[in-house]
Amino acid sequence: MPGLEDLYREIILDHYRNPRNEGTFPTPPAIKAEGHNPLCGDELTVFLILDGDVIKDIHITGQGCSISRSSASLMSVAVKGKSLKEVDHLLKIFKSMMSISTNASGEPEAVEPIEYSERELGELIALQGVVKFPVRIKCATLSWNTLVQALEDRAS
Amino acid sequence: MPGLEDLYREIILDHYRNPRNEGTFPTPPAIKAEGHNPLCGDELTVFLILDGDVIKDIHITGQGCSISRSSASLMSVAVKGKSLKEVDHLLKIFKSMMSISTNASGEPEAVEPIEYSERELGELIALQGVVKFPVRIKCATLSWNTLVQALEDRAS
């Protein structure tokens, strides 16, 4: 059995206790999307301020476990100031790290393993241990799926 | 395992091949009731001509297996010319003979064992072996339950 340290890295506990980019933005100008984990009740809302193709700012509110909250916080730091193309790349390598990946509706999805360097992931690497706890993968990917939702809603 | 001879007595095969009192009566003056065995599709209709409290005549039509047809035929002989009180008594001892008794809707019913002499049963005794084949009890009691139905419908 994998140990708790695999799951609850220091960085995770830090982001859980001190979530970055917490809050809301008025919509508009922000766009937003709400994400649920239907099976456990975790909920979060992602607010994005786009400047052309760049995520100029991001705020997140909601409630959830340490993994879903810290993953949201880590994500907010990782995507802020990035272009949508860069974000898409980050999403891909994040999901690849989560290997048993799930899509927006929480189902398993075949994910092509892609090549990436740990450096690209930055602090996100702290979530690597989640893979050993399959039920928690949904917690870690909730914020990312909600981000995708926000961008898709805007596109359509 | 009980043998076939227990079930298919000579009298039964005779009544099956040559059913007595087969046919219909116009209603009125006759009263009638239809019986189904929902689980196997057996169907029969009982027509009664009452004269006060006496079953003056009885006709039966329908389709069914040897047990349900012969039991109907045997019943028709047994009740013809009898008073309703006598019929009720016959019904009671017949159901008692069937011991695992079923009511009109085919469910098991607690039946009080009652005292009776074989002589009272007459030819009906031929159906005694049916008890050893519980699924066939419903076949044997279908005509009796339909008779009761006809009398009850009239009462109400």
Add this chain to the structure above:
Amino acid sequence: MERMNTPTTATPLNVTEIRKDFPIFTHQNGKALYFLDSAASSQKPLSVLQAMDNYYSTTHANVHRGVYQIAEHATELYEGARVKIGRFIGAPNPARETIFTKNATESINLLSTCLTRGRLKKGDVVVLTEMEHHANLVPWLIAKEQFGIELRYIKVDSEGYLALDNIDEILSGAKVLSVTLASNVLGTLPPVAHLAELAHKHGAIVIGDGAQFVPHMVTDVTDLGLDFLAFTGHKMLGPTGIGVLWGKSELLEALPPFMGGGDMITDVTLDGFTPNELPWKFEAGTPPIAEAIGLGAAVDYLQDLGMQNIREHEIKLLSYAFERLESNFGKNIVIHGPRNIQDRGGVISFDFRDIHPHDISQILDQSGVCVRAGHHCAKPLMRHLGIAATARASFHIYNEPADVDALVDALGKAQAFFG
């Protein structure tokens, strides 16, 4: 009911012996399993598995239609299980009134569907409570959406009891009261017999959701004053795939059928059909035969122990758990629901510091302690409590003080970990 479920002469359960009957406790390769999630689903004794295996291995055939011996025997076993299970809840006519479904959820959906097809009119009022499981909410929300019934809710007070001050107002003009017999979150045991009496005065029929009650207590539908009772096999030592609906014959007879198919008809033409008699009218298609037989064996097992003894056992565990949790963690733990142990079933939902229930459950799992974390399919109640999730420990016959000790120790670790 109160009386029956708090006997003075209970025989204590021999948990050591009981645990030997449950294969899961011996299959853990020496790892301890502190299973505190029976409110989600109970474990199964060997006798239940064997009853099903025996059935499949000696006499499986489809029921009701076969003239040959194994089919006949299968029918006897299936119908025999029905009578046994009906008697277990005190059904006056077990053979006619006990309907097999796939779970408690289907039992309630059957009622919400058939009542709106038959008995209820548009705008009729159905009364529920704020503490219902989704199984006793969503079917009625669908009936509201599809058919147009109206819903009223009995509120939950700050101590986790139903708020009954305005009950006559709520019941006034209502046609149905559908209420849980035991809350799966708060443990609360609503005063159902009393509510039923009131509801009947107002002309409403009364449905009990017994999913968390029937597995743990003496159940007598007449004493409880119920018209219908729904419960589920897998929470009472039985297999998955089977639930039960009991109803009064007159009421069941007056309802139109639910699903259509084989066995629920007496006749079918291309233009219409005639429904079968009770109970088969409500059992369309091949029923859960082995599951009914397995549930019958579960009822035997429970009855051998004695439902009053089981209740007494759980009360003892509850008392011990309250004592240990509160003395160890004081203000760091908040236990939801009534403080009076006699007023609750064997579930303890709690908040622990500000640690999220998922994290608690994860850390507890590390020590082999299984508790549930989440909204427990009672989102409206969670909103009322102002939280998104709780952790919940729940008991059954195989639990013992050691399970509570393991829970307390593991919570200690969580506290240390999250600091």
Add this chain to the structure above:
Amino acid sequence: MERMNTPTTATPLNVTEIRKDFPIFTHQNGKALYFLDSAASSQKPLSVLQAMDNYYSTTHANVHRGVYQIAEHATELYEGARVKIGRFIGAPNPARETIFTKNATESINLLSTCLTRGRLKKGDVVVLTEMEHHANLVPWLIAKEQFGIELRYIKVDSEGYLALDNIDEILSGAKVLSVTLASNVLGTLPPVAHLAELAHKHGAIVIGDGAQFVPHMVTDVTDLGLDFLAFTGHKMLGPTGIGVLWGKSELLEALPPFMGGGDMITDVTLDGFTPNELPWKFEAGTPPIAEAIGLGAAVDYLQDLGMQNIREHEIKLLSYAFERLESNFGKNIVIHGPRNIQDRGGVISFDFRDIHPHDISQILDQSGVCVRAGHHCAKPLMRHLGIAATARASFHIYNEPADVDALVDALGKAQAFFG
């Protein structure tokens, strides 16, 4: 499809070995069991019973909501069974499109209910056939009664085929075609792919009742041109208490939910609810977990043998049975349904002299030969055939020529007895 199910390079089944896997054949205390009633319900191999026992004995817990390990593992096994069973019928998206129900009957009721809640309007036409099982008749008769759809029927011709001369007229304007893939009485295998193509041209969606097909043949929902497929576990070596509904994702997504309860929602308030994603949207309450795992093991067993080999095996048995029955009894036996063996599934319904099927079945039982007698839940078809009941022998993988021989011998006895 025709092609796939009549392969040229089939490996014959080793029935002697197969029978050893089925406990029922070794539990008869030396008495022979000639089980010819698999169309009603099949027997179960040990591997299916073991898969369920293993599950209960090592890792049972309620699925989808537990964070602890055994609950997680239970969820994996349950969802894994879903994918396996979906793949077995060629589902393009097995994880999303494979819905567990309690039997084929519920699968069809789900459709008749949800289609009338969602897609269909009053007066819309649903096309069925005269040879449907009650499971594919009564749900639509209820929808007609409750909601006001109209029904049209494709007739059965004198040889037991569907009468397709006026098929375009029948399908014209229809919104749904729901048809059996294999008749449980006549054995007929309707040309479903062809019918589906026609129906689609007319803008109708196509539902297949695969209860008698999926257990015996290569099934590919795409090749068959289906939009929905219903089938049942207990006829395909699986346990009772489980059925399956497969549907195209787009269509399933567009339908409102069926039953309400836990697991089928993403959110619930006191006023309304938001349904969950596929497939859970259609699975209210605790699902048949062990049963899904058991059905998964049954699918493994069938696939190990090879569905094409199974079909070939049954064709051989059918040919042998036709030959022996007709050469022994000549005009005294009337076998219903198509004469061409390739056009039929492994069931033989027959009239024997003027002996009532119940009596036949009873006499056969005396020799250990199990056949079904009755209307086979197809009363409209029986009326069309002008009879009240037939006797029916049906095959599965564990049958062998000796079963046919026993049937013929026992019929000989019946003939002698009734003279």
